[in-house]
Amino acid sequence: MHDTKVTTDVMNPDCIVIGYNEIDFAEHARRKRAEKGKSGGYHDLLTNSVLLGGERRTYMDLLNIVRERTTGCPSRLSAFELPSLGVAYLTSFLRRRGFSAAPVNSFNSATEQLREMLAGSPRAVAITTTYYVYDEPIQQIVRFVREQNPDVPIIVGGPRIQNLCSDQSPESRDGRLRPLGADIYINSTQGEDTLAAVLAALRDKGGDLSRTPNLIYRDPAAPDGPMLHTLTTVENNDLDENAVDWSYFDPSYYAPTAYMRTSRSCSFGCAFCNYPALAGPLNLSDLSTIEKELRYLCDHGVRNLIFVDDTFNVPLPRFKKICRMMIENKFDLKWISFFRCSNADDEAFDLMAEAGCTAVFLGIESGDQRILKNMTKFAKTDRYEYGIRELTRRGIATLASIIVGFPGETEESVKNTVAFLNRTQPTFYNVMLYYHDVLAPIENQREKYGIVGSGYAWRHSTMSWQEATDWKDYLVRNVNGPALMPGYGLSLWTLPYLLANGMTMEETVEFIKGASRLVIKGLDTDYLDPEPEIEEILRGLAAVRDGAGQGASS
Incomplete structure (x- = not known):
């Protein structure tokens, strides 16, 4: 697993940096299906998933089923085991500036690790939003953090926040951000320097954020009132100076x-x-x-x-x-x-x-x-x-x-x-x-x-x-x-x-071709028996392996 600690006291860090939250795809598909007459969002999902029985699942779900049938052992492959570059970059950026930062690469696979860290006294939690096109994954993380530690400030930044705030009046921004449930939002095309400034304010200035740019945050004196907005400035963080310093991580992380x-x-x-x-x-x-x-x-x-x-x-x-x-x-x-x-x-x-x-x-x-x-x-x-x-x-x-x-x-x-x-x-x-x-x-x-x-x-x-x-x-x-x-x-x-x-690449291509056939079969129905196609995929993979073995022996 990639959720290893950096070389710092992860129980009481200045910031816990939380990566991707992979929500339940079948449940997400059911909710999108309710909107299928209003927009094309559900239909776009159909050609990005397979129908297994009555549930929409990902290709990776199907691959895990195929691997379990092949090996007889449980398979839990997930692309989100890969080290999140956003988490690594922010952790490295903050460490360079003297902050103790603890990475949580994947919210799903590191729930217990995160629970332990939140039981301590972290100064803040930062949630990255790379890849998110809707709010539910962010809301789930916020709810979990609140349940474990209701007092820790939650900071959210990244592409999702930037998109929610773009070309919006302050009132509209408040209306879009408030349902996320966090305390502080960073509205910047980059945002890492702003995050460091927020942590400095929480550590050195009694939490006074009024002079920290690029923020939209809840007023501590009136948490249900209008949100506070600070001056907007443009960050220009040098790529050479801020390349990820992988020495902050154990190699098992990356x-x-x-x-x-x-x-x-x-x-x-x-x-x-x-x-x-x-x-x-x-x-x-x-x-x-x-x-x-x-x-x-x-x-x-x-x-x-x-x-x-x-x-x-x-x-x-x-x-x-x-x-x-x-x-x-x-x-x-x-x-x-x-x-x-x-x-x-x-x-x-x-x-x-x-x-x-x-x-x-x-x-x-x-x-x-x-x-x-x-x-x-x-x-x-x-x-x-x-x-x-x-x-x-x-x-x-x-x-x-x-x-x-x-x-x-x-x-x-x-x-x-x-x-x-x-x-x-x-x-x-x-x-x-x-x-x-x-x-x-x-x-x-x-x-x-x-x-x-x-x-x-x-x-x-x-x-x-x-x-x-x-x-x-x-x-x-x-x-x-x-x-x-x-x-x-x-x-x-x-x-x-x-x-x-x-x-192998040949096995991957063969599997994806089999999954493609399932996609086509599932376009016009809400229920599909996947077994015939799974058996066909297994036969195809066996043929690829046999061909590779014969090629090697010759």
């Missing part, structure tokens, strides 16, 4: 599979994405910083790495330098990353393969050139096709991420995307229903595209969300060859974790 970041933000401006506007200009770590961190990780048992940079191969010359540096140092890492085919050449493909790249996430979004133009992708489908072919030729697995329903989408454009996937044959693909983010650049083109509504409940001049769900089903049923990979539970980012737990 080895053999870890996450790493070498940049912040994205230099592109896709019309559907608000991340560059929120994160600011692209900021890059120096090559020497990257080399130092990689060397430490490799020397302490890391063999699989997940680069989380949104555009790892941008700028291209820097990407090549990173690959050459990894090759020259003989780091012997297997790694995955985001990748832009439109920003690569043959030399880059060769270097990344030699440097140990095993898989890449490709933000293809559409196989129709007109839709790519609407999305401001600045990419050509022929370049995508070339990139997938060259990556595959070098043994690098590819995932093509697709959006259905973007403004301008038509029957023709969806069919062009299906033809593109069938022609290029990426290893995996995923498909998402278009989500209209009112903070993304596309919001400024409402009139142009006739956009009405937001989130998963929208329509525009060429399609409604209801029509888009039908076309999403059409795509899933008509793509032949690539395996449908979900965005939750078992995604491309779990491949290194699965490899570290004994699965």
